[in-house]
Each structure stands twice: as C-alpha cells, then as structure tokens.
Amino acid sequence: MKFSNVSVLNADFSVSKGIYVETEGGVISYVSDQPPDGSPAVACAGMDCGSAPRVTSGAPAMTSGSVPGVTSSRLIMPAFYNAHTHSPMTLLRGYGENMVLQDWLEKKVFPFEDQLTGADCYHAALLAMAESFSHGIVSSSEQYFFCEDILRAAIESGAKMNISRGISHFDGSLDRSRYRPYLESKKLYYDNHDTQNGRIRVDLALHAEYTATPALLEAIADLSHETEAPVHTHISETKKEHEECKARHGGLTPAAVMAKAGVWDFGGLAAHCVWAEEADAEIFAEKGVTAVSCPASNMKLASGIAPMPLFLDKGVNVALGTDGTASNNSLNFFEELKLFSIAAKVRYGDPTLITAKQALYAATQAGALAQGRENCGRIEQGARADFLVLDLASPSLNPVYELADNLVYAGSSRDILLTVCDGKVVYKRGEDGTAEFPTVDLERAIFEVTRAQRRILGALPEENR
Numbered sequence: 230m231k232f233s234n235v236s237v238l239n240a241d242f243s244v245s246k247g248i249y250v251e252t253e254g255g256v257i258s259y260v261s262d263q264p265p266d267g268s269p270a271v272a273c274a275g276m277d278c279g280s281a282p283r284v285t286s287g288a289p290a291m292t293s294g295s296v297p298g299v300t301s302s303r304l305i306m307p308a309f310y311n312a313h314t315h316s317p318m319t320l321l322r323g324y325g326e327n328m329v330l331q332d333w334l335e336k337k338v339f340p341f342e343d344q345l346t347g348a349d350c351y352h353a354a355l356l357a358m359a360e361s362f363s364h365g366i367v368s369s370s371e372q373y374f375f376c377e378d379i380l381r382a383a384i385e386s387g388a389k390m391n392i393s394r395g396i397s398h399f400d401g402s403l404d405r406s407r408y409r410p411y412l413e414s415k416k417l418y419y420d421n422h423d424t425q426n427g428r429i430r431v432d433l434a435l436h437a438e439y440t441a442t443p444a445l446l447e448a449i450a451d452l453s454h455e456t457e458a459p460v461h462t463h464i465s466e467t468k469k470e471h472e473e474c475k476a477r478h479g480g481l482t483p484a485a486v487m488a489k490a491g492v493w494d495f496g497g498l499a500a501h502c503v504w505a506e507e508a509d510a511e512i513f514a515e516k517g518v519t520a521v522s523c524p525a526s527n528m529k530l531a532s533g534i535a536p537m538p539l540f541l542d543k544g545v546n547v548a549l550g551t552d553g554t555a556s557n558n559s560l561n562f563f564e565e566l567k568l569f570s571i572a573a574k575v576r577y578g579d580p581t582l583i584t585a586k587q588a589l590y591a592a593t594q595a596g597a598l599a600q601g602r603e604n605c606g607r608i609e610q611g612a613r614a615d616f617l618v619l620d621l622a623s624p625s626l627n628p629v630y631e632l633a634d635n636l637v638y639a640g641s642s643r644d645i646l647l648t649v650c651d652g653k654v655v656y657k658r659g660e661d662g663t664a665e666f667p668t669v670d671l672e673r674a675i676f677e678v679t680r681a682q683r684r685i686l687g688a689l690p691e692e693n694r
Contacts, residue, residue, distance in 0.1 A: 230614075230652065233264070236621065238306035240594070240607045242586040242633045250305055252614040255426065255652040260610050302622040306636070307606050308367040308615040308648060309562040310596025313461075313500040313521040313550025315373045316357035316382075317350040320678055320685075321555035330467060330530050338555060340693040344685040350375035352677035354382035359669040360560045361388070362656035364642045367615045367649075370498055370521075370550070370600055372434045372461050374410070376417050384425055387653045387668045389615070391600045392417065393434035393461045396445065403444035411448055418456055428651060430601055435492065437463040438474050438483035443490070450491035457495045459601070462487065464499040464509075467532050471504035484509035484518075493518050498599055500550060501526075502540070503533040510543040519546040519599035522591070524568035525559075526552035534576040537569070538583065548596040549588075566592055566637045585637035618647035 232250040237260065239245055251259035259265050325337030350373070361369060368389030371379060376394050383390040394414040405411055414433060422431040433453055435441050441449075453460055464483050465471040474483045484505060487493055496517035502509070505520070513520055520540040527533060540547050549569055551560050566588050573583040597606035605613045619626075619636075623644040626635045648656035657665050686694055 230649070232303070232305060232618075235303045235305050235618075237608050238304060238589075238632070238636075240609065242589050244304075244632050248305075250608070252649075252652045255614055257608065257610055257612050257614050257616075260608060302620065303646070304619040304621050304632075305608055306617050306619060307593040307608060308617050308650065309365045309592050310548070310600060310602070310606065311361065311366045311369040311551055311560070311562065312498060312519065312548035312596045312599045313523055313552060314357075314369050314371060314560070315553035315555075316361075316369060316371055316379060317345070317353040317373055317375070318553030318555040319356045319360070320345070320349060320353045320682060321553070322558050324555065330532065331469075333530075336693060340689055341685060344688050345375065346681075347375040347378040348677075349681040349685075351378040351382050352674050352681065354379045355386060355669055355674040356671075356678050357554070357560065358382055358386040358388050359656075359666045359671050359674065360554075362386075362648045362650075362666065362669075363645070363664055364560050364562045365617045365645055365648055366560060366562055367651075367655070368597070368600060368602065368605070370432070370461060372436070372500075374413075376413070380421060380429060383429065385668070387428075387650055387655050389428045389600075389602070389605075389650060391430045391432050391461075392421070393432040395434050395436045396449070397436045397440035398442045398445035399440070400442065403442065403448060405448050408448075411445075411452075415452060418452075418458060422456075422458070426651070427602075431458065432498070433458045433460045435460060435462040435487075437466075437470065438486050439470050446487070446490035446492060450494070453492065453495050459495055460487075460492050460497040462492075462497065462499060464502050465504040466501035466527070468504050482506055482509055484512050488512045488516060498548075500552070501532065501535065502537075503527050503535045505536065505540075507539060507543075510540045510545055513540065513545040514543045517546075519548050519595070521548050521550045521599065522569055523550045523552040523557075523565075524572045525561075525565055526556040528568070528572065529558075530556055534572045536576065538573050538577060541583075541587065546595050546598055547591050548599040549591045561642060562592060563636075563640050563642050566640070570637055585631070585633040588637045589633055614649055614652035616649050617645055618649075619644045620646050 230252045234247050237245045237248045249261050249264050325333050370391040372393050372395040376392050394417055396410040418431045478486055493516040498519050498521050500521045502520045522535050522537050537547050549565050551557050570583040570588045574580045594606035605615050625639045646658050655668050
C-alpha cells in the first residue's frame with residue numbers, strides 16, 4: 230500500500246506535511262518526505278500517485294486537494310485501541326435504559342446474558358468489529374465469556390484483540406481443578422496467546438473485587454505468576470462498590486485488595502476507576518497497571534467522572550475504553566476522546582486539564598501499551614500498519630490552528646476514509662459516502678443478532694423483558 234504527499238500525525242501529535250508512506254507485510258515500511266525511489270515529489274494527495282504501482286487493497290481513490298495549514302487533504306494517523314469493552318453486548322444495545330445500575334444489572338443484563346450462546350456471541354462480536362472499524366478502532370481489550378467464539382469473530386474480521394475470560398466467584402471455597410470459568414481462562418491463554426502473528430493476545434481477568442472471593446483472587450494471582458499475564462478487572466466503578474470494599478477489608482480499596490493478593494504483580498488493566506484514590510494511583514504506578522477511562526458509560530450510568538488527571542500526575546499509563554454498548558451505547562471513539570478531555574475539566578473546574586494531545590495519546594499509544602503492543606500506535610517505520618486515513622477537507626476539521634485540537638474537539642468518525650489493521654483494509658468509505666466492510670458480512674451479522682434478540686426476549690419472564 231502506497232500513499233503520496235499526505236499529512237502524517239506524528240508520535241508527538243505534531244503534523245508533518247508532504248509525506249510518503251508505504252506498508253509491506255503488515256508493517257509500515259517507509260515514512261519520509263522524499264519518495265522511496267529518490268525521484269522528485271509528486272504533487273498529489275493520495276494513493277497510486279505518479280508511477281507507483283496500483284494498490285489492490287480495495288482502498289478508495291485519494292484525490293488531491295488543498296486545506297489551509299496542510300499540504301494535502303488526507304491525514305494518516307494512528308488507529309485507536311479500545312482498552313475496555315465487552316463486544317457481544319451489542320446484543321443489549323438500548324436494552325433496559327434509564328435504570329439504576331444495580332437494578333439494570335440484576336433485572337435486565339444478567340437474565341439476558343444467561344440466555345446467550347456461543348453463536349450469539351460470535352455474531353454480536355462481528356457486529357461490534359464492524360462498528361469498531363467504522364470508528365477507527367482496530368484492537369480491543371475484551372472481558373466476557375464464550376471467548377473462543379469472540380476470538381473467531383476477531384480472527385475472521387482481521388481485528389486485533391486482547392481477550393480475557395471474565396470470572397466471578399461467590400462460594401466459600403474454590404476447587405480450581407473443577408471450576409469451569411477458571412479452567413476456561415487457563416486453556417484460553419495456553420491455546421491462543423500471541424497467535425495470528427501477534428494479533429491475538431490473552432490476558433487474565435476478574436470481574437471485580439465485589440464479585441470475587443479470596444480464593445479466586447489467589448487463583449488468578451497464581452495463574453498470573455505462572456503465565457506472566459496481566460489481569461484485567463473493573464475497579465471502583467461506583468461509590469457503593471468502592472466504599473463497601475473498604476468496609477469489608479479494613480479500609481483497603483478494591484485496588485489495594487488486588488495488589489495485596491498479588492493479582493497485579495505482572496501488570497494489568499483497571500477499568501473505570503471513578504472513585505479511585507491517590508493511594509490507588511500510586512499502586513498502579515508501582516505495579517504497571519493501566520487506568521482505563523470509560524467516560525461515556527460512566528456518565529450514562531451516573532457512576533461519576535474518573536480522576537484521570539490524578540493518574541497522569543502519578544505517571545500511570547492512562548488509556549480509553551468504550552465499555553460495552555449496553556451502557557454506552559456506541560463504540561464511537563471520537564466521542565470518548567472529547568468526553569475524556571472535557572469531563573476532567575468539569576470535575577476539577579480547570580479548563581487546562583487533559584489536553585488534546587494527552588487525549589490522543591490515551592486513545593492510541595497508551596492503549597497499545599496497555600495491550601502489550603509496544604510496536605503499535607505510531608506512524609513510524611517498523612511499526613505495525615494500524616492507521617486511519619482522514620479527510621482533512623471535512624467541514625468539521627476547518628479552519629486549522631492546531632490539528633490535534635480539531636481532531637479531539639471537532640473530529641468525527643464521518644471524517645474517516647479508511648481504517649487499516651496490520652496493513653489490511655477493514656473499513657472504507659466509498660466515493661458515494663457508503664460504508665464498506667471488506668472483512669465482515671454486515672448484513673448477516675445484523676440478521677443473526679436480530680434473530681438472537683427475538684429468541685432471548687421470548688425466553689425471558691415478563692418482568693425481565
């Protein structure tokens with residue numbers, strides 16, 4: 230794949246103009262302001278310029294054009310890494326709205342999830358992959374069940390994925406040799422970690438402190454020590470969860486309980502962190518745990534606004550997640566970018582907090598690092614070819630003073646022309662404006678998800694519909 234005379238969003242989120250970019254074998258093989266053959270620059274903004282061989286990826290034609298402040302009308306920027314989601318929950322989008330969190334979970338979500346099959350999760354995950362691609366997401370950190378079926382959707386669609394089997398345990402004792410979720414988690418790791426040329430990675434998971442017994446914490450900590458895998462969990466999402474944990478554990482927060490049990494000795498992902506405290510941020514910094522902000526979900530469920538400036542001040546890696554579409558209700562990462570920045574300003578009453586460049590870092594490089602993908606999230610030679618092509622002629626991106634600010638505060642998924650994962654086109658906007666998904670049969674995914682929705686609603690008692 231070859232691009233000529235485009236603008237590139239650099240690792241520091243400055244913009245370079247008139248750049249040539251090439252990919253080969255899933256890797257960015259060339260980034261320079263000079264064409265690779267040393268010939269004079271060609272005055273066009275796009276693909277297949279000059280004597281370059283025609284690209285057969287099915288990518289849209291890139292026509293030339295000028296935009297004030299940049300030399301071409303196309304921008305290549307890193308793709309997004311969703312550090313916390315539950316993809317099969319596309320099946321629950323819009324189900325049980327305007328409810329208190331605990332009622333929503335107990336009366337709607339849990340009864341619905343009890344009816345799910347592996348096939349349901351496969352088709353719902355495919356739907357989520359298509360939606361993710363259209364919003365620029367190429368990789369997701371998942372916590373759910375029927376993980377093999379979710380993985381199948383990721384592999385077939387060409388997505389990257391960090392999969393983890395969510396586990397809860399409520400009994401007084403735990404027999405690891407017979408507890409199915411634990412055995413599934415262990416098998417998932419040994420069968421699938423670092424497969425598909427690194428596209429698929431496996432993490433370990435606990436649902437949360439309040440859904441785990443000491444025996445489960447010990448079991449996951451031991452498995453993490455055995456595999457050196459990080460642990461993905463929900464942390465301090467609600468005030469009730471946070472304070473009840475402190476009451477049960479002599480003042481220890483959920484983060485402190487995890488750390489004390491050795492769960493995070495090999496790092497991890499802590500989703501939400503809305504009610505986390507300064508000492509929790511220090512634990513994260515010490516243990517190499519990423520704090521994952523999910524602003525849309527947290528505000529929609531009235532959980533609160535996470536203190537992410539505190540984590541940044543402590544040197545913690547801070548990434549972005551959408552959470553599941555049951556509580557968001559979309560996978561729109563441009564929306565998360567904007568909310569991430571402005572929510573912090575509201576919480577602290579300080580408009581200087583969370584700059585556009587910090588938000589972009591959280592959505593790209595920090596998310597990749599949270600997933601153990603050190604060679605992703607940057608437009609550099611040798612990095613994996615995960616990127617977006619944006620239309621800088623979009624009305625929402627003009628005029629340009631600082632492009633990073635426009636991307637975060639005015640950018641839209643409608644500006645995406647192309648989403649590329651590991652050098653493979655997974656989404657493109659056609660010349661007539663229609664969305665195309667070369668790797669996902671979207672019509673079938675919608676049909677199967679709708680059929681599953683009807684079956685499950687028909688099986689539920691009236692009070693849970």
